[in-house]
Amino acid sequence: MIELDKVSFAYADQGPSVQDVSFRLEKGEFAAILGANGAGKTTTVRLMDGLLKPTSGRVLIGGMDTAASSVSERAAKVGFLFQNPDRQICKNTVREEILFGLRTVRGQDGEEALQARTDEILKEFSFSGEEEPFSLSRGQRQRVALASILAVEPEILILDEPTTGLDYLECCQIMDRIRRMNEEQQVTVVMVCHDMEVVLDYAHRALVMAGGRLLADGAVPEIFRDTDLMEKASILPPQMIGLGLRLGAGFENADSPEKMAETVLALRGKGAAQ
Amino acid sequence: MNNLFQYVPGNSLIHRMNPVTKIFLTIIICVAAFVTDRLLFLVGLLAVDLLIGIVAGVANRTWNIFRGLLKIAVFLFLLQVLLTRKGTPVFWIITDQGLLTAGKVVLRLVVVCMPLALVLAVTRITDLTNAMVQVLHVPYQYAFTLSTAIRFIPQFLEEMSGIMEAQTARGVAFDKARGLKKFSMILPLCAPLLISSVRRTDQTAVAAEVRGFRLRTRESGYKKYPFTAVDLGAVLFSLALLAGAILL
Amino acid sequence: MIQIQDFSFTYKNGENPALQEISLTVPDGGFLGIIGPAGAGKTTLARAIAGIIPHHYPGDFYGSVTVNGLDTVDSKIVDLSRLVGMVFQDVESQIISPLVEDELLYGLENFGVPREEIPGRMEEALAKVGVSDLRERSIASLSGGQRQKVAIASIIALKPKILVLDEPTGELDPRSSRQIFSLLKELNEEQGITVILIEQKIMLLCEFARQLAVLSKGRIIRQGETRDVLSHADELQALGVNCPRVTTLSRMLSEKTRAEQPVCINLDEAENMVRRLIP
Structure with missing residues (x-):
C-alpha cells in the first residue's frame, strides 16, 4: 500500500531530518510512528503523502512513485489530518466545509451524490451542518476536519498528532471513529502521536524513530516492553506496561488495567491455593 | 521569501x-x-x-x-x-x-x-x-508596533504555507498552479488566516501587558x-x- | 495566597457565564492542578488569577479574586504581573520578540531588574528549561516544542511568586513534558513558588500536583488533595475527565478483592499495592 524505500530527506541548509528509512505498510494496518521531538516523525508522514519529496530513495503509494504524481491528485486516496484543524477549515459552515472537500476530489460524482454524502457524514458526526466552525471548540473543529476527510472515503489516512490540545472525550471520539474506519473499511492508518496510552489503545504496529533513523519496527505492546529501545528513543512506555515491567514474570500480557487486575487476582488465587 | x-x-x-x-x-x-x-x-x-x-x-x-x-x-x-x-x-x-x-x-x-x-x-x-526609543526618543508604543509587525512576518508566512499544505493534501491543486492562478486560489483561504491573526494580535497584547509593557520607559533597555x-x-x-x- | 470567593464571570458579548460561583484557596507554596473538559472555563480562571480578567477582558464580574492580599479588580495589572507569571496556551502569541535572547530580556527590562543581575537571570532560566544552546537563535527557526520552552524560560527569569501555566506542554514529547513538570516541582519546593497548572496530561498532573480542582461547565465540581479528588474517579469520568491508569487499576482491584485499596497516583504506589496483594 505504502512503501518507503531507503528514503532520506534534508531541509534546505539543514542537516538530514530523515535518513535511510525503509518500511512497508499493507492495506488495513494501523501503525504509529513514535519518537522524541525532532526525531523526524512529522517529516516522515509528510514524505508519505508526497508533501515533501525525498532527497534520495523512493516513496510508493499503491505502487506509484510520489515524485511522479501530485499531492492534490492523490487526495481522493490519501487523507491527511493535521495537528491544527484551523489550517484546513476554510468555509463558514460545517456543511460547506464538508462539501468543499467533496467537490474538490469527487466533483465527477455529481452534486446530488455529494449532497447526499454530506448529509450522511453530518448525521454520523452529529453535526447539524449549520454550525460555524470557528465558534466551535478546538476538539470540535478537529472533528469537522476529520469529517470532511472521511467524507471522501480515502484508502489511506495519515494523522499528525491528531489529539494534541483535545480533552479526553474529544480524543476518544476522534480515535474511535478512526478505529472504525480501519476495522470496517480496511483503511490503512498511520499516525504520529505523543500520547503512548493512545498508541497502546489504538495502534497495532509501531515504528520507532530517533535522530531521523528508523530504530525499530514491530507490534505495539512488544515494542513498549523493549526497555533499551525505549531509552534510546526517549519514550516512556504506557503506565500498565511500565508497571508490568517492574513486576516482572507473569505480567507480560497485562497491558490494560482490566488485564492487570485479572492477572493480580489469578496470581493471588494461586498464592492462596499453595 | x-x-x-x-x-x-x-x-x-x-x-x-x-x-x-x-x-x-x-x-x-x-x-x-x-x-x-x-x-x-x-x-x-x-x-x-x-x-x-x-x-x-x-x-x-x-x-x-x-x-x-x-x-x-x-x-x-x-x-x-x-x-x-x-x-x-x-x-x-x-x-x-x-x-x-x-x-x-x-x-x-x-x-x-x-x-x-x-x-x-x-x-x-x-x-x-x-x-x-533611546536615541531618537520615538514613543515606545510605535516602536513596539513596528517590532511586532516585523516579528509576525515569518509567522504569517509559516501559517500561510501551513494552510496551503493542508489544502493541497485535501485536493486543492496548489502544487500545480502558478502565478495569478495560485494567487486566486489563496484568496478564499485568507479568512482563516485573518481570524487567527487577529486572535493572536490580541493575545500578544495581553502577553506584553503582563510582562510590564506599561512600565517600559526610554531607559528600560538593557543594551545601550x-x-x-x-x-x-x-x-x-x-x-x-x-x-x-x-x-x- | 490566592483567595477566590463566589467568583462568577461573563465575558462582554458572552451569552453564558464562563465561570460560576467559584470559591478556591491556594496557599503560598501550593501546587494546584486544574483539569476539566474543553470549554469548562479553565483558561478564564487562569486569566482571573493573573488579573487579565477584568483588566484586559471586560465583562460582568461578581465576587472577589485576591492575590497575596491584592484585590485584582482594584489593583493595577502591572502590580499583579510582578507577582504572577503567566505562560499562555498559544505559545505563538506569547512570544513577542524575534530572537530568543530578546524574548528573555523583554520582561526583565520592563520590570526594572538591575543591569548586573540580568545576564545571570537569563542564563539560569535558559539552563533550567534546558535550552541554553538556543540563546542566539531566532524564534522563527525553532520547532514548536523549543518555542514552548523559550516561553517558559522567559517567565521563569522574572522570578514570579506565583506561576500560572495554561497547558504549557502541548507541543512537547512525553520526556520533555516530564522535564518541565519536574522543573515546576523544583521551583515549587525549593523556592516556594506557588504553581497553578492547567493540563490535559492527567498522568503527569496527578503525579506532580498536590491539589486538584476539577472544572466542568464553569463550575468547580471537586477540589482538594489530588488523592481525594481521584477517589471519585467514576464521577470524573462521567464528566469526561480521564484518570491515570494506575488509579483505574486501584479502583478495579478494590472492587474485585472486595477490600478497599489505596488510591494510587503513580507507578511506585501501584507496584507496592500489587506486591502487597500477591503473597
Whole structure:
C-alpha cells in the first residue's frame, strides 16, 4: 500500500531530518510512528503523502512513485489530518466545509451524490451542518476536519498528532471513529502521536524513530516492553506496561488495567491455593 | 521569501554600527538616489549597496535580495521603455530617452530597496526599536508596533504555507498552479488566516501587558547604544554621498 | 495566597457565564492542578488569577479574586504581573520578540531588574528549561516544542511568586513534558513558588500536583488533595475527565478483592499495592 524505500530527506541548509528509512505498510494496518521531538516523525508522514519529496530513495503509494504524481491528485486516496484543524477549515459552515472537500476530489460524482454524502457524514458526526466552525471548540473543529476527510472515503489516512490540545472525550471520539474506519473499511492508518496510552489503545504496529533513523519496527505492546529501545528513543512506555515491567514474570500480557487486575487476582488465587 | 526578512547574526563593522546610524545611512542613500539625475551616479550607489552587503558578511543575502528586486526591475523597465514616446527612436518604438529614463527609474528602485532590506539582515529588530526609543526618543508604543509587525512576518508566512499544505493534501491543486492562478486560489483561504491573526494580535497584547509593557520607559533597555568612531565614519561617508548627489 | 470567593464571570458579548460561583484557596507554596473538559472555563480562571480578567477582558464580574492580599479588580495589572507569571496556551502569541535572547530580556527590562543581575537571570532560566544552546537563535527557526520552552524560560527569569501555566506542554514529547513538570516541582519546593497548572496530561498532573480542582461547565465540581479528588474517579469520568491508569487499576482491584485499596497516583504506589496483594 505504502512503501518507503531507503528514503532520506534534508531541509534546505539543514542537516538530514530523515535518513535511510525503509518500511512497508499493507492495506488495513494501523501503525504509529513514535519518537522524541525532532526525531523526524512529522517529516516522515509528510514524505508519505508526497508533501515533501525525498532527497534520495523512493516513496510508493499503491505502487506509484510520489515524485511522479501530485499531492492534490492523490487526495481522493490519501487523507491527511493535521495537528491544527484551523489550517484546513476554510468555509463558514460545517456543511460547506464538508462539501468543499467533496467537490474538490469527487466533483465527477455529481452534486446530488455529494449532497447526499454530506448529509450522511453530518448525521454520523452529529453535526447539524449549520454550525460555524470557528465558534466551535478546538476538539470540535478537529472533528469537522476529520469529517470532511472521511467524507471522501480515502484508502489511506495519515494523522499528525491528531489529539494534541483535545480533552479526553474529544480524543476518544476522534480515535474511535478512526478505529472504525480501519476495522470496517480496511483503511490503512498511520499516525504520529505523543500520547503512548493512545498508541497502546489504538495502534497495532509501531515504528520507532530517533535522530531521523528508523530504530525499530514491530507490534505495539512488544515494542513498549523493549526497555533499551525505549531509552534510546526517549519514550516512556504506557503506565500498565511500565508497571508490568517492574513486576516482572507473569505480567507480560497485562497491558490494560482490566488485564492487570485479572492477572493480580489469578496470581493471588494461586498464592492462596499453595 | 521567509528568509529575506530574517536577521543574520554576525560581528562585522556594519553589525556593530549603531542602529540609528544604519537608519541614517539608509535614508541618505534613498535621498541621494532621488536627488541625483546621473545614471552613472546611480550605478555608483548600487555598488555602495552591494559593498555594504559584502562588508557585512551577508553576500548571499544581498545577492538574493538583488535577484528578487531584479525581477520587478525588468518588468518596470520594459513597461517604462514601451510607454516613453519622447526622444529619438533607437529600435522599433523604443527611444534613447525611454531607455535612459527607464534605466534611472529601475536603478533608483533597486538602490532604495536594497538598504531597507539589508538593514533587517544586519540589525536585530529589538536593537532597531530600542535604539529608536533611546536615541531618537520615538514613543515606545510605535516602536513596539513596528517590532511586532516585523516579528509576525515569518509567522504569517509559516501559517500561510501551513494552510496551503493542508489544502493541497485535501485536493486543492496548489502544487500545480502558478502565478495569478495560485494567487486566486489563496484568496478564499485568507479568512482563516485573518481570524487567527487577529486572535493572536490580541493575545500578544495581553502577553506584553503582563510582562510590564506599561512600565517600559526610554531607559528600560538593557543594551545601550553609544556612538563610536565607526558611526562617525559612516555619517561622514553618507554626507559625502549626499554632497556628491547634489554637486555631480 | 490566592483567595477566590463566589467568583462568577461573563465575558462582554458572552451569552453564558464562563465561570460560576467559584470559591478556591491556594496557599503560598501550593501546587494546584486544574483539569476539566474543553470549554469548562479553565483558561478564564487562569486569566482571573493573573488579573487579565477584568483588566484586559471586560465583562460582568461578581465576587472577589485576591492575590497575596491584592484585590485584582482594584489593583493595577502591572502590580499583579510582578507577582504572577503567566505562560499562555498559544505559545505563538506569547512570544513577542524575534530572537530568543530578546524574548528573555523583554520582561526583565520592563520590570526594572538591575543591569548586573540580568545576564545571570537569563542564563539560569535558559539552563533550567534546558535550552541554553538556543540563546542566539531566532524564534522563527525553532520547532514548536523549543518555542514552548523559550516561553517558559522567559517567565521563569522574572522570578514570579506565583506561576500560572495554561497547558504549557502541548507541543512537547512525553520526556520533555516530564522535564518541565519536574522543573515546576523544583521551583515549587525549593523556592516556594506557588504553581497553578492547567493540563490535559492527567498522568503527569496527578503525579506532580498536590491539589486538584476539577472544572466542568464553569463550575468547580471537586477540589482538594489530588488523592481525594481521584477517589471519585467514576464521577470524573462521567464528566469526561480521564484518570491515570494506575488509579483505574486501584479502583478495579478494590472492587474485585472486595477490600478497599489505596488510591494510587503513580507507578511506585501501584507496584507496592500489587506486591502487597500477591503473597
